[in-house]
Amino acid sequence: MALQLRKKTHESVxxxxxxxxxxxxxSGEDFILEDLPIGTRVLYPNPPIKGLxxxxxxxxxxxxxxxxxxxxxxxxxxxMRVTIAVDDISxxxxxxxxxxxxxxxxxxxxxxxxxxGVDDVHIIIANSLHRKMTEWEMKRMAGQRIFDEYYPDRxxxxxxxxxxxxxxxxxxxxxxxxxxxxxxxxxxLLIYVNLNFVPMDGGHKSVAVGLCDYESLRxxxxxxxxxxxxxxxxxxxxxxxxxVIRLGKIVDEQLNxxxxxxAINNRMYKGDMDFLTKxxxxxxAFDRMKFEAMRYTMGKMPRSARRKLLHSRPAQYELIxxxxxxxxxxxxxxxxxxxEQYAIPVRGQADILITGIPxxxxxxxxxxLNPLLVQVMALGYHFNFYRNKPLLKKGGVMIVHHxxxxxxxxxxxxxxxxxxxxxLPETRDAFVLREKYEREFANNPSYVEMYRRGNAYHGAHxxxxxxxxxxxxxxxxxxxxxxxETAHVPAILGWxxxxxxxxxxxxxxxxxxxxxxxxxxxxxxxxxxxxx
Amino acid sequence: xxxxxxxxxxxxxxxxxxEGTLVSTNLVHTLGFYARRQTxxxxxxxxxxxTFLSLPVFAVTDQYSRKVFNDLYFQRYKGQSExxxxxxxxxxxxxxxxxAVFPGTYELIEKSRSLGLRQVVITGALDxxxxxxxxxxxxxxxxxxxxxxxxxxxxxxxxxxxxxxATKASWIRTYSEREGISLSDSYAYTDSMSDLPMLSVxxxxxxxxxxxxxxxxxxHHDWPILDLK
Numbered sequence: 001m002a003l004q005l006r007k008k009t010h011e012s013v014x015x016x017x018x019x020x021x022x023x024x025x026x027s028g029e030d031f032i033l034e035d036l037p038i039g040t041r042v043l044y045p046n047p048p049i050k051g052l053x054x055x056x057x058x059x060x061x062x063x064x065x066x067x068x069x070x071x072x073x074x075x076x077x078x079x080m081r082v083t084i085a086v087d088d089i090s091x092x093x094x095x096x097x098x099x100x101x102x103x104x105x106x107x108x109x110x111x112x113x114x115x116x117g118v119d120d121v122h123i124i125i126a127n128s129l130h131r132k133m134t135e136w137e138m139k140r141m142a143g144q145r146i147f148d149e150y151y152p153d154r155x156x157x158x159x160x161x162x163x164x165x166x167x168x169x170x171x172x173x174x175x176x177x178x179x180x181x182x183x184x185x186x187x188x189l190l191i192y193v194n195l196n197f198v199p200m201d202g203g204h205k206s207v208a209v210g211l212c213d214y215e216s217l218r219x220x221x222x223x224x225x226x227x228x229x230x231x232x233x234x235x236x237x238x239x240x241x242x243x244v245i246r247l248g249k250i251v252d253e254q255l256n257x258x259x260x261x262x263a264i265n266n267r268m269y270k271g272d273m274d275f276l277t278k279x280x281x282x283x284x285a286f287d288r289m290k291f292e293a294m295r296y297t298m299g300k301m302p303r304s305a306r307r308k309l310l311h312s313r314p315a316q317y318e319l320i321x322x323x324x325x326x327x328x329x330x331x332x333x334x335x336x337x338x339x340e341q342y343a344i345p346v347r348g349q350a351d352i353l354i355t356g357i358p359x360x361x362x363x364x365x366x367x368x369l370n371p372l373l374v375q376v377m378a379l380g381y382h383f384n385f386y387r388n389k390p391l392l393k394k395g396g397v398m399i400v401h402h403x404x405x406x407x408x409x410x411x412x413x414x415x416x417x418x419x420x421x422x423x424l425p426e427t428r429d430a431f432v433l434r435e436k437y438e439r440e441f442a443n444n445p446s447y448v449e450m451y452r453r454g455n456a457y458h459g460a461h462x463x464x465x466x467x468x469x470x471x472x473x474x475x476x477x478x479x480x481x482x483x484x485e486t487a488h489v490p491a492i493l494g495w496x497x498x499x500x501x502x503x504x505x506x507x508x509x510x511x512x513x514x515x516x517x518x519x520x521x522x523x524x525x526x527x528x529x530x531x532x
Numbered sequence: 533x534x535x536x537x538x539x540x541x542x543x544x545x546x547x548x549x550x551e552g553t554l555v556s557t558n559l560v561h562t563l564g565f566y567a568r569r570q571t572x573x574x575x576x577x578x579x580x581x582x583t584f585l586s587l588p589v590f591a592v593t594d595q596y597s598r599k600v601f602n603d604l605y606f607q608r609y610k611g612q613s614e615x616x617x618x619x620x621x622x623x624x625x626x627x628x629x630x631x632a633v634f635p636g637t638y639e640l641i642e643k644s645r646s647l648g649l650r651q652v653v654i655t656g657a658l659d660x661x662x663x664x665x666x667x668x669x670x671x672x673x674x675x676x677x678x679x680x681x682x683x684x685x686x687x688x689x690x691x692x693x694x695x696x697x698a699t700k701a702s703w704i705r706t707y708s709e710r711e712g713i714s715l716s717d718s719y720a721y722t723d724s725m726s727d728l729p730m731l732s733v734x735x736x737x738x739x740x741x742x743x744x745x746x747x748x749x750x751x752h753h754d755w756p757i758l759d760l761k
Binding site: 411417449454 | 639647756
């Protein structure tokens, strides 16, 4: 088995040999260098697909040659009411270098609307229960021209708690209600501008989730739905996706939606940090120098400064596909393109899965990766990056490398603090948490106000983060937090701790046996293990 | 004293400080308003000028002790007629207090009320200035400070209990016991460090538009920090 596994099968799958170089593992705001046991399989992100040479042309072509409906210009009439909804800052990660793809699309679409006499235009960020974007972030995403013309009266965040600003548009036969942003629902045309980052994004989720309220969201953001999604990164096997499609049918019946979806490659870094996604065995002397220079510099900085530095490095993603038209048809093509970029053929499950947790997640942009977010990145995102079957065997050990510091952002994640310190010590059972406490947090007037008037995640959001890890929690036998600075954070999360990776691997082997197959996800990576 | 309510007994309550928390005005705005409305022009000028000159003293004493601040501050009302104070209360509300209500105040109270929480305001401000605002906000339970009047003139002293600091917390405890309110299910909102005891007795404390000291305290205790502006 082991020998067969070690055959070179794909350029993104590398096996550690006797003379292999040590691997770089992100651990929060740090990058550590570790020798891995011989035979360890390391999955790297695929090389980036070449970006489209002229993204403006690609976007215009998509608008003029849509799938399943008339071109955008043919749907416009002077005096009509149009709303443009746009994905929020939770993707891509890290935030991409300007101009953001959404800026390019918005500029093209707004020019087209203006040219056809459509003046009643609002741009709404489909943040759902995510935090509202700040003024600076909105300007960075949409660009100066759009910002100056539309902000604040016609360019704003969705408010899932503003009752007058919501309208119920229907209910599925499974009794799942759907209330949406009133302005979007009552427009003659809703244009959705999407940026697809992982296979869970886009499609009907854009409107039915991005513009809904808490009651609509809780119908499918629940532990059972997540348990029934194998995985939620695989749309065909995702119960979450199936539920969202049901809601999408209501949206299509009630609203006229023109969906614009984009796929990007995975060129996360270039220049001074491009080595982070390379195979260490292929490092040039210059790559090693860059890594040592970065490690030396960051080693001299306090954690908050390191975080600031990492958050100031924009990603270099490029557009690789753009389609527009009817949601289902558009999404199918974009998902296919996404898998072309992300899918890594993998044969055989691992007994031990190692993943470093970098300071990157959809929920801590310009903020802190708090313990709950470490959990969602480990047991949620990293665990679920598979298709067909999990990368880790049932009952296997997951080793998470992160300092597990007890630090929260009071402005962005106030309800997370109470969730972590008050609820998790009582129970980690997602079903109990949902039944007993979710509504209390969702309706807590302080959290509601901080969501509405500030930049806080909704009071119920930490629950969704916990449910997001439900699949992983049910599947893994143990989680070991390697490099954890604190004892209580892993304990509250239900994890064991180890001082370092070597100790963690020894602990994992004591459970799984000395011949345990070890696989490491080489973070930071966006990749889907396409299991045979 | 607290206007009694006709609402049914409920599990929790939301306790609000008023000035600086739900409205941007503070005690000095009220004093300044009345200072400008004395019986003669000369009195108005004199009263306004002395009030203005007292501001640094108020600021310093408020940092030192809310009790000392109250003793000094309410002395400024000495000799003013009750009729006159009550007569201008409506103008005070319309001209000064109503425009100063934070936009988020309405949302916070509405959300809180929709959860079935009893709405209670506990403030060191004077009853005559607070009542119109309470009617405006639809809050029937409130407790304020009250001036002592002798022969229709203010003595510059307050009638007990003086609502400040620990007294507010004590009042909340007594009130909750009497009304069957669960303190662990209750909320408290304030902008002032002097109200720390009030925040400490409820299960869901939150600070609103805090100054640096209170913000640090809130961060230390992981309390929500609201901005209703």
